[in-house]
Amino acid sequence: MMKYCPGYDFRLIQVLILCQSAWLLAWLISCCQAFNNRLQVIARFTNHGSLAAANRGVAEYELSE
Incomplete structure (x- = not known):
C-alpha cells in the first residue's frame, strides 16, 4: 500500500x-x-499429573518473564 502525502518525501x-x-x-x-x-x-505439567499443577506452572512461567 502506497500513499501520497504532500510536503513529505515519497520514499520516506x-x-x-x-x-x-x-x-x-x-x-x-x-x-x-x-x-x-x-x-x-x-x-x-499435565504430563506429570494434575491440572492444578499445570496452572501453577503457567503462573510461575509468566512471573519469570
Whole structure:
C-alpha cells in the first residue's frame, strides 16, 4: 500500500509504511511464540499429573518473564 502525502518525501512515506507492516508481523510472531510457550508449560505439567499443577506452572512461567 502506497500513499501520497504532500510536503513529505515519497520514499520516506514508503519506508514508514513498510516498517509499520514489519512491526505488525513481528508482533504477531511474538504473540504466537508466547502462546506456544504457554502450551508447552501446560503440557509439561499435565504430563506429570494434575491440572492444578499445570496452572501453577503457567503462573510461575509468566512471573519469570
